[in-house]
Amino acid sequence: MVSHAWCRALCAGLYPGAPRRLQGWGSAAFSFRSSSSSTNDGFLKEKRAQIMSRGLPKQKPIEGVKQVLVFASGKGGVGKSTTAVNIALALAAHDSTKAVGLLDADVYGPSIPKMMNLKGNPELSPRAVIVSTPQDIALLDARKGAEMFRKVHVPVLGLIQNMSVFQCPKCKHETHIFGADGVRDLAKTLGLDVLGDIPLHVNIRETCDTGQPIVISQPQSDMAKAYLRITTEIVNRLPTPPA
Numbered sequence: 001m002v003s004h005a006w007c008r009a010l011c012a013g014l015y016p017g018a019p020r021r022l023q024g025w026g027s028a029a030f031s032f033r034s035s036s037s038s039t040n041d042g043f044l045k046e047k048r049a050q051i052m053s054r055g056l057p058k059q060k061p062i063e064g065v066k067q068v069l070v071f072a073s074g075k076g077g078v079g080k081s082t083t084a085v086n087i088a089l090a091l092a093a094h095d096s097t098k099a100v101g102l103l104d105a106d107v108y109g110p111s112i113p114k115m116m117n118l119k120g121n122p123e124l125s126p127r128a129v130i131v132s133t134p135q136d137i138a139l140l141d142a143r144k145g146a147e148m149f150r151k152v153h154v155p156v157l158g159l160i161q162n163m164s165v166f167q168c169p170k171c172k173h174e175t176h177i178f179g180a181d182g183v184r185d186l187a188k189t190l191g192l193d194v195l196g197d198i199p200l201h202v203n204i205r206e207t208c209d210t211g212q213p214i215v216i217s218q219p220q221s222d223m224a225k226a227y228l229r230i231t232t233e234i235v236n237r238l239p240t241p242p243a
Contacts, residue, residue, distance in 0.1 A: 059126075065101070067238050068126035070154065074145035075138050079162040080131045081106070082208050083198065085115045086224070087129075089215040090231035117211025129195065129234065130159045134182030142183070146190055157237045158193035159183050160230060163200040193237075196230035199223060 062068070071084040084102065092100045104112035113119075128149040132142035142159065149156050161183035166175045177200060187194045198204070201223050207214040215224045 069157070069234065070126050070128040070149070071131055072128055072145045072149070073131045073138070073142050074148070075132070075141035078131055078133050078138050078142075079198070081111045081115060082204060082213075083131050083160060083162055083227075085112060085208060085213045086204075086215045086227040087231055087234065089213055090224075090227045091235070093215065093219075093228070094231055094235060115208040115211060115213060126154050127238065128154050128156045130156060130192075131162050132159060132183050132186070133163045134161055134176070134179035136179070136182065138178070139182050139186050143186060143190070146192065156190075156192055157234055158195040159187050159190075160195050161197045164197040166200040193233075195233040196226060198226050198230070 069087075071080050071087070073080055081104070088100050088102045091098075102112060102116070104110040128146075130142050130146050130149075132138045146156050146159075161181075163178055164176070164183075166177050167173070168175070184194050199222070203218065203221065204214050204223050207217045214221060215227050218224055
């Protein structure tokens with residue numbers, strides 16, 4: 001969520017003559033002093049150039065944190081939050097001597113607090129894991145995500161093929177609704193590993209919706225075991241942290 005103070009500072013800084021005060025939240029009306037379009041365009045170009053000249057922010061260590069994993073795809077609706085929640089819980093189960101934290105960086109619609117059955121306000125040298133369905137459209141964005149992390153020098157540990165197959169609960173017939181091996185083909189193209197497959201199953205969705213992710217509510221299920229296998233693959237690829 002973006003704070004009122006941030007909005008005030010942004011408006012006052014980018015637009016000369018912008019109101020110093022916003023009336024209400026979500027329905028603010030902006031009034032600007034009359035000025036030529038070319039003047040505004042020039043001002044915005046100058047501000048943009050100043051911002052871009054700063055370059056990328058420097059990576060800084062987080063006190064008490066030895067490893068950072070980023071779950072990304074570049075596309076909404078492919079199961080990043082569900083995957084991140086269950087992998088985090090699987091990491092905790094993998095080694096009970098280590099503490100695991102989970103940060104939802106989705107500014108527009110954080111869903112992890114609901115999946116983890118949490119209340120209240122959250123307290124605030126990464127590695128990336130790309131999550132995608134095998135669908136061609138999703139793979140286009142997954143490729144962009146992987147390339148973006150490479151540009152900012154964040155190592156990509158591998159890809160997870162989510163919603164890989166649907167098994168009919170009655171006849172057990174398997175259907176590849178989003179395609180069969182799209183993520184594997186993309187991984188070969190990018191020179192990356194496939195960390196594992198997560199099936200499309202109603203229990204994964206239902207357990208997250210009720211705040212009881214499947215790794216803890218149904219630990220012996222095939223779906224939970226899929227997350228645990230992927231977690232082992234992730235742990236095996238993490239560098240040994242300094243003592």
